[in-house]
Every structure is written in C-alpha cells, then in structure tokens.
Amino acid sequence: MSAHAPALEITGLTKSFGATRALDAVDLVVEAGTVHCVLGENGAGKSTLCHMVGGSLVPDEGALRLYGAPYAPRRPADALAAGIAMVHQHFSLVPTLTVGENLRLLRLRDLPRRVARVREEYGLELDLDARVAELPVGVRQRAEIVKALLREPRLLVLDEPTGVLGPAETDALLATCRRIAGSGHAVVLVTHKLGEAARAGDAATVLRGGRVSGGGPLAELPPERLVPLMIGRPAQSLGAGTAGTLGLALDGDPQAPAPEAPCDEDAAPAPERRAPGRTVPGGTEKALRLRDVSVRRADGTHALDAVSLDVGFGEIVGIAGVEGNGQSELMALLGGSLTPGSGRVELGGRDVTRAAPRERSGAGLGVVPEDRLHEGCVPRLRVSENLFLGRLDRFRRYGMFLDRRSMARAAEVVLTEHGIRADGPGALMASLSGGNQQKVVLARELALDPLVCLAASQPTRGLDIGAVGAVHSRIRQAAAAGTGVLVVSSELPELLALCDRISVAYRGKLLGPVDPAEPDARERIGALMLGAHASASASRDENGSRGAPPQPVPGGEPAGR
Numbered sequence: 001m002s003a004h005a006p007a008l009e010i011t012g013l014t015k016s017f018g019a020t021r022a023l024d025a026v027d028l029v030v031e032a033g034t035v036h037c038v039l040g041e042n043g044a045g046k047s048t049l050c051h052m053v054g055g056s057l058v059p060d061e062g063a064l065r066l067y068g069a070p071y072a073p074r075r076p077a078d079a080l081a082a083g084i085a086m087v088h089q090h091f092s093l094v095p096t097l098t099v100g101e102n103l104r105l106l107r108l109r110d111l112p113r114r115v116a117r118v119r120e121e122y123g124l125e126l127d128l129d130a131r132v133a134e135l136p137v138g139v140r141q142r143a144e145i146v147k148a149l150l151r152e153p154r155l156l157v158l159d160e161p162t163g164v165l166g167p168a169e170t171d172a173l174l175a176t177c178r179r180i181a182g183s184g185h186a187v188v189l190v191t192h193k194l195g196e197a198a199r200a201g202d203a204a205t206v207l208r209g210g211r212v213s214g215g216g217p218l219a220e221l222p223p224e225r226l227v228p229l230m231i232g233r234p235a236q237s238l239g240a241g242t243a244g245t246l247g248l249a250l251d252g253d254p255q256a257p258a259p260e261a262p263c264d265e266d267a268a269p270a271p272e273r274r275a276p277g278r279t280v281p282g283g284t285e286k287a288l289r290l291r292d293v294s295v296r297r298a299d300g301t302h303a304l305d306a307v308s309l310d311v312g313f314g315e316i317v318g319i320a321g322v323e324g325n326g327q328s329e330l331m332a333l334l335g336g337s338l339t340p341g342s343g344r345v346e347l348g349g350r351d352v353t354r355a356a357p358r359e360r361s362g363a364g365l366g367v368v369p370e371d372r373l374h375e376g377c378v379p380r381l382r383v384s385e386n387l388f389l390g391r392l393d394r395f396r397r398y399g400m401f402l403d404r405r406s407m408a409r410a411a412e413v414v415l416t417e418h419g420i421r422a423d424g425p426g427a428l429m430a431s432l433s434g435g436n437q438q439k440v441v442l443a444r445e446l447a448l449d450p451l452v453c454l455a456a457s458q459p460t461r462g463l464d465i466g467a468v469g470a471v472h473s474r475i476r477q478a479a480a481a482g483t484g485v486l487v488v489s490s491e492l493p494e495l496l497a498l499c500d501r502i503s504v505a506y507r508g509k510l511l512g513p514v515d516p517a518e519p520d521a522r523e524r525i526g527a528l529m530l531g532a533h534a535s536a537s538a539s540r541d542e543n544g545s546r547g548a549p550p551q552p553v554p555g556g557e558p559a560g561r
C-alpha cells in the first residue's frame with residue numbers, strides 16, 4: 001500500500017448485460033480519507049459499479065486498484081478479504097433468523113466487543129433478539145449497516161443506504177461516513193439526495209447512461225451544476241416540493257418553466273400544490289375507511305391499536321411517523337397479507353377486511369408496499385407480466401392463450417409514459433435497476449380500473465430527482481380524478497407538499513390529523529412523532545373521538561416495545 005495512493009482507482013470500467021451497456025469506460029478515483037458520492041438517475045449504472053467493486057459482478061473491461069495495489073475481485077469473498085464492506089440496495093440478512101443469529105453467521109472474532117463498539121462509536125442501536133422478518137425496513141437497513149461496520153472495513157460502499165432511514169438515523173449514518181473518512185479510510189456513497197451529498201461528501205462522480213457526465217470536489221458542485229449533469233435539465237425545472245423531498249434547497253425560482261426536452265414531469269404536468277379539501281360526490285361513503293382496527297404482534301404487543309382512519313374520494317391523506325410505529329402493519333393490512341384481530345376495513349363502502357389481495361385490487365384498492373422487490377413484484381417474471389399482474393385475462397385469447405404480442409405493445413406504452421428504463425417489455429423484472437422496479441409497481445397500481453383508493457408506502461423511495469416530481473404529479477392526478485390516496489412516508493417535505501391532511505403513527509395509534517397548510521404544521525407533526533400531543537385537537541383520533549393522550553417521551557420508540 002502506497003502512502004498517498006487513492007483508496008480506490010477505477011479505470012475504463014465497462015459492463016454490458018445483453019444489449020444494455022450498463023457502464024461504459026468509467027473512470028473514478030476515491031481518495032483515502034474521503035467520502036466519495038456517486039450520483040445519477042435511475043438506471044445510470046451506480047449499483048452495477050458497486051457490484052463490481054464488491055466482487056459480485058466481474059467487469060467486461062477495465063481495471064481497479066485498491067490503496068495502490070491491483071484489485072480484481074472474482075467473488076464477494078475477495079472484496080471482504082481486501083477490507084471492503086458493502087451495503088447493497090437489497091437486503092442480505094436471513095429473514096427467518098434473529099439479528100444476533102445473522103451477525104453470528106459472519107464468524108467474526110470478538111463479536112460482542114465489535115457490536116458494543118459500533119453501538120458506542122456510531123450510535124447504531126440494534127435489538128439482537130428481534131427476528132429480521134418482523135423488523136420494519138428502516139431497522140433492517142440499520143442492521144445491514146451494523147453488519148458492514150463490524151468488519152471494520154478500510155473501504156465502505158453504501159448503495160443508497162438512507163432511502164429507508166428516518167432523519168435521525170440518516171444523520172447518524174452520515175456522521176458515521178465522516179468518522180470513517182476521518183480515520184483515514186474511505187466511503188463510496190450512492191445517493192439520490194443532493195442534500196446528503198453536500199453534508200457528508202468530499203467529492204462526487206456523476207453517471208448518466210453508464211458514462212461519467214462530470215464530477216469533482218463537492219464544494220465546487222452546487223445543485224445548479226449537479227442536477228443538469230444528472231438528468232440533463234436545469235435544477236429550476238424541479239418543483240419546490242420535489243426539491244424538498246430530495247433534501248435540496250434550490251436558489252432561484254422553483255416554478256421556472258420546464259425545458260423543452262421531453263422529461264417525466266412533462267408527461268404528467270400538475271400544479272406543485274393542490275387545493276385542499278377537493279372531493280368527489282360519494283355521499284357519506286369514503287374511498288377507504290378503517291374502524292377500530294387492531295393488530296397484535298407475536299409477542300402480544302399492539303402493532304395497531306384500535307385505529308380508525310377515513311380517506312375521502314379525491315383526498316390525499318399522509319401518514320408520518322418514526323418507522324416501526326405501525327406503518328408496516330397498516331400497509332400489510334391494506335395489501336391483504338395481514339388480517340386484523342378486530343375491526344373493519346371498507347373500500348368505497350364495501351367490507352374488504354378479509355378479502356384476498358386479488359379481490360382487493362379487483363375492487364379498486366391499489367397498494368404500493370414498502371418492500372416492492374419482495375412484495376410488490378415478481379422478479380423472475382417479465383416486466384410486461386409484472387405490469388399487468390392480476391389483469392392478464394385482458395390479454396387472453398379464447399379464454400386461455402396469452403396474446404404476448406398485444407401485452408408487449410400495451411406494456412411499451414406504459415414504459416414510455418412512466419419513463420421506465422428497461423431492455424423492452426420482455427426484460428426480466430430482476431434485471432431492472434431499483435428505481436425502475438419501483439416505477440413499474442407504481443405504474444401498475446395507478447392503472448387499476450377502477451382505482452377507488454391508492455395506498456402507497458414511500459412512493460418516491462429510490463427514485464431519481466427527475467422521477468420524484470413525476471410521481472407526485474401522478475398521485476395528484478389520481479386524486480383529482482376522485483381516487484382517495486393514502487401516502488405513508490418518512491419524508492416530511494413530501495407529505496407536506498402532497499397531502500390535504502397528515503396523521504402521525506405513534507405506538508400503533510394515529511395521532512392528529514394536522515393540516516399541512518397551517519404555519520406550524522411541521523413543528524406539530526414533529527411533536528406528535530415524539531408522542532407529545534401538540535394541541536387538544538391533535539390528540540383526537542381520526543374519528544374525532546379522544547383516545548388516551550400519549551405521554552411525551554424522549555424519542556419515538558417502535559410501537560408497543
């Protein structure tokens with residue numbers, strides 16, 4: 001190892017998958033003692049690059065050097081042996097085991113000491129006895145990060161680690177990155193959030209269509225310069241709501257007209273903020289109604305505790321809250337994978353409490369789950385099949401044969417409309433980049449006919465800065481057409497920009513609601529997230545009935561724990 005050699009030096013890295021050139025002669029230098037951000041739109045090649053550094057993919061061409069020495073990993077074990085730890089977009093923990101059992105699989109010496117060190121040094125807490133399958137994705141992600149840090153790596157590669165983390169966890173992780181860099185090691189951080197890059201990064205490389213479109217020290221790359229490198233249009237073309245969701249403060253006019261080049265947002269124009277309270281006549285019926293719904297966990301604690309919630313036709317209702325306060329169970333309940341112990345779920349006045357998932361989507365309940373790869377799509381099926389999952393009968397001839405050609409044609413239209421990058425409708429879902437998989441699931445659920453209610457968890461998680469605005473526009477359009485929309489999000493700016501009202505999940509209850517138009521909405525939601533009841537009305541539940549007011553606590557622990 002040479003004293004001044006870069007931590008990682010990549011030259012001419014090239015990788016193709018069939019006809020898709022995912023990376024094309026990419027050069028990148030990560031200096032030791034720095035955090036290097038890799039930025040770029042969905043499908044730009046960021047994960048492919050991480051996989052090659054981590055040894056799970058072998059380049060077609062190009063070379064890597066690690067701290068000055070040639071480095072050519074053929075498998076993940078080679079990367080581990082070289083002192084590289086990876087946190088990928090998709091989870092690697094075994095879901096049926098506990099967190100502790102998963103960590104023991106690493107066969108590291110001194111495991112308890114290492115766990116204690118990571119806890120103390122980085123402030124990353126973990127319940128070692130919790131079963132991974134029962135953890136919210138944010139906590140699972142934290143476990144993945146702890147697992148990587150236990151190896152005390154000299155290069156840490158994080159592929160979009162903060163998407164599933166709450167604000168406090170994100171802060172802790174970014175501080176962790178800085179600490180690793182401060183100790184002379186290096187971090188490669190893939191993110192869509194320019195605010196995070198600016199806070200934690202020293203330098204950046206931007207990829208576009210598999211090539212390097214620019215880069216340099218982040219001090220010299222303000223958003224005005226980075227955004228065009230990433231998406232080929234100016235930063236001002238992103239609306240203020242989109243910018244907020246991405247943790248990006250934009251100078252200048254956020255409502256500046258979009259450029260002439262076609263883009264996702266052009267395909268779905270909509271105002272940045274909708275008029276509140278718009279409803280479609282529907283009598284007293286609601287698009288979605290939950291009444292006194294309770295769900296218990298295996299240990300007997302309440303994941304949902306007598307929750308009542310109404311989503312009117314044409315209304316966008318947000319659910320904020322620290323992850324682990326019942327949001328996952330609420331989504332599982334709406335998707336039909338969880339049946340409540342008591343209570344009732346109605347869709348447009350129809351009882352769907354015990355309806356199977358297929359029956360629900362047939363009745364007009366669109367669900368975008370938080371873990372779309374495992375719950376929202378079938379990775380081994382084609383993109384076209386995933387787009388029309390549950391509605392394949394539409395393409396049957398004589399009641400049995402699938403007309404694949406007309407299905408592919410219909411899928412092509414959706415891919416273009418939603419700006420989904422895939423090697424055609426026949427590509428396997430597993431071959432799409434994470435952001436493009438997300439777009440497929442959203443496109444499918446938005447296309448339900450009828451669409452009475454759309455329940456979406458973290459709808460813009462993992463999407464690039466161009467796609468976030470397009471998804472917000474589509475959600476507003478669906479509401480304008482009369483669909484009731486429920487958005488569960490850990491991004492408060494996203495909820496404030498989109499919703500007519502916001503409730504807060506806290507220990508299995510829904511507190512509020514809060515009107516996002518109120519000047520102190522952000523503070524009130526923040527207080528409710530910590531269990532405080534910001535005002536007398538805020539401690540009413542969604543029915544207007546008063547529940548037992550929660551006691552303020554120093555931190556939003558998971559429900560019932």
Ligand SMILES: Nc1ncnc2c1ncn2[C@@H]1O[C@H](COP(=O)(O)OP(=O)(O)OP(=O)(O)O)[C@@H](O)[C@H]1O
Pocket residue numbers: 017018020021022040041042043044045046047048049421422423430431432433434435436462464
């Ligand atoms: N195993 C594979 N088979 C076929 N194509 C693939 C495979 N893996 C990646 N690709 C393609 O390579 C391109 C780059 O994908 P990659 O996952 O690296 O993008 P990304 O920048 O990480 O995107 P995102 O921000 O959405 O995660 C995409 O067009 C993707 O469809």
